[in-house]
Amino acid sequence: MTTNANSHAEVSVSQIQAAREIVYRTLSPSPLLDYPLLNAELGARLWLKHENHLPTGAFKIRGGLNFMHHFAASPTHHGVITATRGNHGQSVALAAQIYDVPATIVVPFGNNPEKNAAIRAFGARLIEHGRDFDEAREKVEELSAAENLRYLHSANEPHLINGVGTYALEILETLAKRGETADAVFVPIGLGSGLCGVITAFRALSPQTKIYGVQAEGAPSVYLSWRAGHIIETKDAHTFADGVATRVPAQLTFDIIQQGVDEIVLVSESEIIRAIRLLWRTTHNLAEGAGAVATAAALKLRERLQKQNVVCVFTGANLDSQSITTIFN
Secondary structure, eight states, X not given: OXXXXXXXXXXXXXXXXXXXXXXXXXXXXXXXXXXXXXXXXXXXXXXXXXXXXXXXXXXXXXXXXXXXXXXXXXXOSXXXXXXXXXXXXXXXXXXXXXXXXXXXXXXXXXXXXXXXXXXXXXXXEEEEOSSSHHHHHHHHHHHHHHHTOEEOOSSSOHHHHHHHTHHHHHHHHHHHHTTOOOSEEEEEOSSSHHHXXXXXXXXXXXXXXXXXXXXXXXXXXXXXXXXHTSOOOOSOXXXXXXXXXXSSOOHHHHHHHHHHOSEEEXXXXXXXXXXXXXXXXXXXOOOOHHHXXXXXXXXXXXHHHXXXXXXXXXXXXXXXXXXXXXXXX
């Protein structure tokens, strides 16, 4: 059980189960599917958890809905504000629109223009500031105090983790209905809310499953922190996979990851690109960089995964048009 003094909530299986009622007012469970060509490539049965099929094209909306439900029931500020590279911002913007809460989203300069457009389309105020996510986050802290806005961190929020953790319950229940269990599950790490939801659910309900977190080689802050046993910040985050391009780990999620992950795997830019191409060829689903890193890691470790039941979380599909042209050229 993990608590956060800011929100007075906990991360737990019971809270994830409670979040489902809230999340399912807006969403339906996402598919968990396997594909013959992808299985053949891995040499194992590879199940994809298709969070790319959700309304914002990514898993984050689950956490946004759960958080905004609780905030709207007892508002403490004039609205909410957050920093994002895109998917979290879209989640907050849409959830705020649904619950009629004013939302401000801060993105770094040069952010994915199509994600920016989607955030604005959901009715949020969008501000561009800084060279990367972490500099945008610093601007959020400034505006939060100046405008009496609730700073909604993209990871240090139990309601977010419990909300996104609903996909972990769906994985377990879908496999159980088919008489299956997961030998391994691979989850991308930006700041780790998704991985923490998986850890919380799987450690309680499927403790035998090996849990892998995945980061990009050019943005390894959580990997380095996990290896060292304490938070390590990096000077840069060099990866086109913007959903995992973070330099500063979050304390709440890091604590859960350190206690519950079996291994963190790093994948290169070329391995991510190969995974995007493979997912398109074998499943006809378009993955953004962060959405493909789990599959990239499973392919990297394929020798140890032979004949196992492997789940890869396909976290998002919000790849901008320019990147699509580059990757598939």
